[in-house]
């Protein structure tokens with residue numbers, strides 16, 4: 001099964017389906033990522049704040065796959081806010097992953113009440129120019145945050161990674177990204193399991209002989225989103241990867257999109273201000 005690639009705005013290619021490792025303890029990460037790689041995933045989404053970058057790098061090394069065949073994303077810790085400290089943090093990610101440039105590096109949260117996210121963005125531009133990251137982007141940025149980045153810097157973020165699932169469809173941010181060449185990545189793509197019991201999703205899944213998770217992930221893929229569901233259950237890791245031999249019709253796509261109720265499972269990016277202690 002071949003996962004389609006999305007070409008980012010600087011020409012770098014990213015597999016549209018990956019594997020997320022939020023809330024996987026460091027001691028469990030090598031096993032989970034190894035399972036994902038053996039199933040066929042070639043894209044891992046981690047972050048400095050997840051505390052498991054080193055173990056992601058270790059799993060890639062242990063797989064025997066050439067490093068360039070696995071796309072790894074990481075994200076800047078909320079605790080790193082000044083230029084020099086941010087550049088050191090990027091170096092830390094590169095070292096944790098084994099020394100090669102990180103494929104995609106993101107500002108994890110805009111933290112608009114705490115700092116000027118443009119300072120962080122300009123530092124990421126430097127890291128990119130210095131060959132530390134193949135592409136750079138942002139996460140949890142709202143339209144006004146993106147507008148400011150576009151107005152006051154030379155690099156258009158390659159991606160915006162945002163909470164996005166059937167209960168939070170994010171039409172405005174997806175449309176803004178589409179207009180400006182910013183790919184949309186959907187975090188919590190199955191809303192941490194919450195949408196899987198929705199009767200509308202269940203009806204479609206039963207009719208197609210698929211699981212609710214496969215239906216929701218297929219909806220994500222057909223919308224054009226980049227997704228990386230997390231699971232520590234080997235059977236689910238395989239299930240979430242099996243999306244390429246069926247398609248949702250326009251009516252099913254519309255039914256799932258109509259479930260939107262603007263409901264977050266995670267924090268509001270305009271007010272979120274948590275930094276690691």
Ligand SMILES: NC(=O)C1=CN([C@@H]2O[C@H](COP(=O)(O)OP(=O)(O)OC[C@H]3O[C@@H](n4cnc5c(N)ncnc54)[C@H](OP(=O)(O)O)[C@@H]3O)[C@@H](O)[C@H]2O)C=CC1
Nearest residue numbers: 020021022045187188189190191192213229230231232233
């Ligand atoms: N940029 C950001 O701010 C954020 C980024 N992320 C990224 O997005 C990734 C995915 O988001 P996440 O919040 O983990 O949530 P997900 O929407 O991926 O849901 C994960 C949960 O769903 C369960 N699950 C997975 N597959 C199935 C399945 N097929 N059937 C039933 N249940 C299933 C998992 O359980 P189990 O593990 O027990 O199988 C886990 O409890 C993260 O790992 C991270 O990489 C996430 C949050 C914020």
Ligand SMILES: O=C(O)C(=O)[C@@H](O)[C@H](O)C(=O)CO
Nearest residue numbers: 022023047049108265266267
């Ligand atoms: O998983 C991530 O990337 C996060 O930022 C999480 O911490 C998420 O925002 C959350 O659940 C915070 O309570």
